[in-house]
Amino acid sequence: MATLQGTTRPTAGGPARPVNRCRPDCRAGQGRRGAAAAAALPGLVVVGGTTALAFLGARLVPGINPATLAVVLGALLANTGLHTDRLRPGTHVAAHRVLRIAVVLLGFQLSASTLAAIGLPGAALVLGTVAVTFAGMPALGRLFGLPAARSLLLAGGYSICGASAVAAVRHTVDADDDDVAVAVALVTLCGSLAIFVLPALRGPLHLNPVQFGAWVGASVHDVGQTVATAAAVPGALTVAMVVKLSRVALLAPLVTALGVRARRRALPGATAQRPPVLPLFLVGFVLAAAANSSGLVPTPALHDLADVQHVALVAALVGLGTGIHRRVLARAGGRVLIVGLVGWVLVAGTALVAVHLTGISSG
DSSP states (O other): OOOOEEEEEEETTEEEEEEESSOTTHHHHHHHHHHHHHHHHHHHHHHHHHHHHHHHHHHHSTTOOHHHHHHHHHHHHHHTTOSOTTTHHHHHHIIIIIHHHHHHHHGGGOOHHHHHHTHHHHHHHHHHHHHHHHHHHHHHHHHTTOOHHHHHHHHHIIIIIHHHHHHHHHTTTTOOHHHHHHHHHHHHHHHHHHHHHHHHHHTTTTOOHHHHHHHHHHHOSSHHHHHHHHTTSTTOHHHHHHHHHHHHTTHHHHHHHHHHHHHHHSOTTOGGGSOOSSOHHHHHHHHHHHHHHHTOSOHHHHHHHHHHHHHHHHHHHHHHHTTOOHHHHHHHHHHHHHHHHHHHHHHHHHHHHHHHHHTOOOO
């Protein structure tokens, strides 16, 4: 029977005596947690160093985004044999737990005032682009014979916010590490292409800075990639971020809907194996957004939290990058690359049409 140290239990015919607070397996569990932390340390050290290298490389090479470089460096570790078994526990922690922390902190970049700023045209732009993209990616996946889980990961990443959405959607679909690695590779590739391609198309498409910013915010996958793309055109960044963060706000409702769908499809009596309607870290994301909307968090603290979120995301992408091995991509085949590229055209094309239909032309 479990007992508690520091409390007392009366003994027959004698004074009360102290009893043990810990269950019989408590210290063993603490030992396991300590061993797990020690096992993760080498990998986390490498992740930290690689994260610093990603930021340094982005600083030295104009046009390179730290998040993109982080995925590339992680993949290089995996494909050059440097990602040894000793490092795997730490890179696993980065790819899972650190990424969840980054998703929670992303909530502090959302506020009710930001969402209100886009107005009805902006709301129509965001909702239309997300709806078409999220419906279109699974359809493309079915057309090219992709597994349903992989298609849904791509749908979340393309329609909402890149790797963060991939991580969130994973908890509501039957996806494995290979599915996640392929999805992250594709959203990183296409988001990185957008940094160079979209500014080059702005002139031929005759987009003013506000229209270009709205197009970028509605179509580029990751927040960092959105900043890098919009910054190429003066006057586009503010509207791009407002539209982009409005897309991010749809993360929780989308994952909730997928969670409800997954639970309904679960076998009767298998409630212990059913995915949560809303994963705990997404609850944290919603609470963070609520805290920001309340106005109780000082502006300097919000800036600091945004910096921490950026670093955490880049570190997580190093961990995710180590899962992108050439064998995984070879097993995925050229079909998944075609789906990724066609999906990129779908989200960018839908957003461009919506920009014109909604008449967005001024901030």
